[in-house]
Amino acid sequence: MKILVCVSNVPDTxxxxxxxxxxxxxxxxxxxxxxxxxxxxxxxxxxxxxxxxKGSVTVxxxxxxxxxxxxxxxxxxxxxxxVRINAKPHDAWYVAYQIAQYVKxxxxxxxxxxxxxxxxxGSKVAGMLGELLDIPSVSIIKKLDAADSNATVEREIxxxxxxxxxxxxxxxxxxxxxAEPKIPNMRGIMSARTKPLTVVEPVEVKTFSEVLSxxxxxxxxxxxxxxxxxxxxxxxxxxxxxxVI
Amino acid sequence: MSVLIYxxxxxxxxxxxxxxxxxxxxxxxxxxxxxxxxxxxGDVSAGELAALGKYGAEKVLNVSGDKLxxxxxxxxxxxxxxxxxxxxxxxxxxxxxxxxxxxAPRLGVKLEAGVADGAVALPExxxxxxxxxxxxxxxKAFAIVELTSANxxxxxxxxxxxxxxxxGTAKVEDFTVETKESDFKAMIxxxxxxxxxxxxxxxxxxxxxxxxxxxxxxxxxxxxxxxLLGAATACSKPVSDAGWRPHSEHVGQTGIAVSPNLYIAIGxxxxxQHLAGISSSKVIVVINKDPEAPFFKVAxxxxxxxxxxxxxxxxxxxxxxxxxx
Numbered sequence: 001m002k003i004l005v006c007v008s009n010v011p012d013t014x015x016x017x018x019x020x021x022x023x024x025x026x027x028x029x030x031x032x033x034x035x036x037x038x039x040x041x042x043x044x045x046x047x048x049x050x051x052x053x054k055g056s057v058t059v060x061x062x063x064x065x066x067x068x069x070x071x072x073x074x075x076x077x078x079x080x081x082x083v084r085i086n087a088k089p090h091d092a093w094y095v096a097y098q099i100a101q102y103v104k105x106x107x108x109x110x111x112x113x114x115x116x117x118x119x120x121x122g123s124k125v126a127g128m129l130g131e132l133l134d135i136p137s138v139s140i141i142k143k144l145d146a147a148d149s150n151a152t153v154e155r156e157i158x159x160x161x162x163x164x165x166x167x168x169x170x171x172x173x174x175x176x177x178x179a180e181p182k183i184p185n186m187r188g189i190m191s192a193r194t195k196p197l198t199v200v201e202p203v204e205v206k207t208f209s210e211v212l213s214x215x216x217x218x219x220x221x222x223x224x225x226x227x228x229x230x231x232x233x234x235x236x237x238x239x240x241x242x243x244v245i
Numbered sequence: 246m247s248v249l250i251y252x253x254x255x256x257x258x259x260x261x262x263x264x265x266x267x268x269x270x271x272x273x274x275x276x277x278x279x280x281x282x283x284x285x286x287g288d289v290s291a292g293e294l295a296a297l298g299k300y301g302a303e304k305v306l307n308v309s310g311d312k313l314x315x316x317x318x319x320x321x322x323x324x325x326x327x328x329x330x331x332x333x334x335x336x337x338x339x340x341x342x343x344x345x346x347x348x349a350p351r352l353g354v355k356l357e358a359g360v361a362d363g364a365v366a367l368p369e370x371x372x373x374x375x376x377x378x379x380x381x382x383x384x385k386a387f388a389i390v391e392l393t394s395a396n397x398x399x400x401x402x403x404x405x406x407x408x409x410x411x412x413g414t415a416k417v418e419d420f421t422v423e424t425k426e427s428d429f430k431a432m433i434x435x436x437x438x439x440x441x442x443x444x445x446x447x448x449x450x451x452x453x454x455x456x457x458x459x460x461x462x463x464x465x466x467x468x469x470x471x472x473l474l475g476a477a478t479a480c481s482k483p484v485s486d487a488g489w490r491p492h493s494e495h496v497g498q499t500g501i502a503v504s505p506n507l508y509i510a511i512g513x514x515x516x517x518q519h520l521a522g523i524s525s526s527k528v529i530v531v532i533n534k535d536p537e538a539p540f541f542k543v544a545x546x547x548x549x550x551x552x553x554x555x556x557x558x559x560x561x562x563x564x565x566x567x568x569x570x
Contacts, residue, residue, distance in 0.1 A: 207393070
C-alpha cells in the first residue's frame with residue numbers, strides 16, 4: 001500500500017502567540033516550530049500500516065526551505081521518502097491544490113492529513129483534496145483499520161461515533177486515538193539524512209482568502225474568589241450575576 | 246443572489262446550533278438585502294422544516310431519499326452545491342459541526358469559494374471587501390480573513406451567535422438532485438450515539454476535570470454535577486492520555502475546542518494548551534487547591550479548595566438552587 005501523509009510545520013503547542021506589524025504578522029521570534037501533532041498521529045499510523053514491507057509512506061509538505069527540519073523529523077520517525085513543494089502555504093486551498101497536482105501525477109492508495117493544523121485550525125485540506133481528486137474524504141477519524149481493498153474508520157460525531165467502510169483511494173484527517181505518536185530512534189535520525197527528499201516547484205493558482213490581521217482574545221477581569229465552604233454563594237453568582245444557570 | 250444555509254439534522258431534529266446558524270445566515274442575508282434559503286437533507290418532518298422560518302428562513306428545500314438518510318459527505322456536498330447554483334446563492338453557511346467541517350472544504354472547491362471555517366462573528370462588508378473573524382492558533386488568537394472570491398462558504402462555531410426569533414413559517418419545497426453513484430463510496434456500517442449524555446462540542450455548560458481528581462473512579466461527582474446542570478463532561482490531556490477518560494472528552498489545543506456559556510474546571514492547573522481550547526467560553530469557574538494555579542488568571546470565578554470537599558458542596562448547592570427555582 002502506498003500512503004501519502006501531508007504534514008505541516010507549526011508553532012510548538014507551548015508557544016505564547018503574539019503578533020507584530022500592527023497585528024498583521026505572527027511573531028515567529030523565539031518560536032520553536034514542530035511537526036503538527038495531528039500529522040504526527042497520521043504518520044505514525046501510516047508507518048504501522050506499512051510495517052514489514054507492506055508498502056511505503058511518503059510525506060509531503062508545502063513550505064519553504066525553513067520547513068525542512070520538520071520534513072526530516074518525519075523521515076526520522078519512519079517515512080520512506082519526502083516531497084517538499086517549494087512555496088509559502090498561502091491558505092488551505094493553495095496547499096490542497098499543490099498536493100492534488102502532485103497526487104494526480106503520482107497516485108497513492110491512501111492519503112492522510114492531521115485533522116487540522118494547530119495554527120490555522122481549518123481542517124480543510126483533507127476535504128479539498130478529496131474534492132480535487134474526486135475521491136471520498138472523511139474529516140476527523142479516531143480509528144483506522146486497513147484491509148486489502150478498503151479501510152474501516154471511526155468518524156467522530158457530536159455525542160458519538162460513526163463507523164464507515166471506504167474503498168481506496170480516499171483521504172482522511174486523523175485525530176487522537178488513531179495511533180500513539182512514534183518517537184524517532186537514533187537509527188531513524190541517522191537514516192533521515194540520506195532518505196530522498198524531492199523538492200518540487202509549485203504550480204500557479206488563484207487564491208480565495210487573505211489573512212488581514214490578528215486579534216488576541218480580550219483579557220478577563222480579576223477572578224472573583226468564593227470561600228471554599230460557601231458553594232451556595234458561587235451558585236448564586238452564576239445565577240444572578242453571570243446569568244449562566 | 247441569496248444566502249443558503251445547510252440545516253443539519255440529528256435524528257430528524259434540529260439542534261440549537263442549527264438555529265444559531267440560521268439566525269446568523271438571516272443576518273448576513275439582511276446585510277445583503279437578499280433572501281435566506283435553507284436546505285435540509287435526510288428524514289425531517291414537514292413541521293420541523295417549516296419551523297426554520299422562525300429563525301428567518303423564507304424557504305426550505307427538503308431533500309430526502311433512502312440513500313440520503315444518513316450523512317454521506319461527498320453526496321451531501323454535491324447536493325448543497327447544486328442547490329447553491331439553482332438558488333443563485335453566493336454565500337453558503339454551515340454550522341461548524343463534525344459534519345460541517347467535512348462539507349465546507351468540498352463545497353469551497355465545488356463553488357470556487359473562499360472558506361471561512363470556525364467563524365465567530367458576522368462578516369463585515371465594506372466597499373466590496375468581505376472580511377470575517379475566525380479562530381486561529383487553536384483558540385489562542387483570532388484571524389481577520391478576507392474572502393476574495395465571488396462565492397463564499399462560512400462555517401459558524403456553535404455558541405458564538407445568539408438564536409434570534411423573527412417569527413414566521415418557511416415555505417417547504419421538495420428538492421431533487423440527480424446524485425452520482427461515485428458519491429456513495431463511503432458506506433456507513435454503524436452509528437453509535439450515547440443519547441444519555443450531552444454532546445461536548447455544542448454543550449452550553451461543560452464540567453471538566455483534571456489530574457487533581459487523582460483516579461478515574463473519582464469521576465462520579467463530576468458526572469453528577471454535569472447531569473444536574475445539563476452539562477457535558479470533559480477532561481484535560483493528561484487525563485485522556487492516562488486512559489482515565491476517552492479522547493473524545495479531551496479539551497485543549499490538540500483536543501476539542503469548546504465555547505460554552507459556562508466552563509467549570511476542577512483540578513486542572515491551566516496549562517497554555519488547555520487554556521487554548523476553552524478561551525472562548527463565556528464564563529469560567531475554576532476549582533483548585535493550589536491558589537497559584539495559572540487557571541485562576543483566566544477565570545471569572547474561583548474557589549481555592551480541595552475538589553473532594555468543594556465539589557460535593559457545590560452539588561448540594563445546585564440541588565438546593567434547583568429545588569427553590
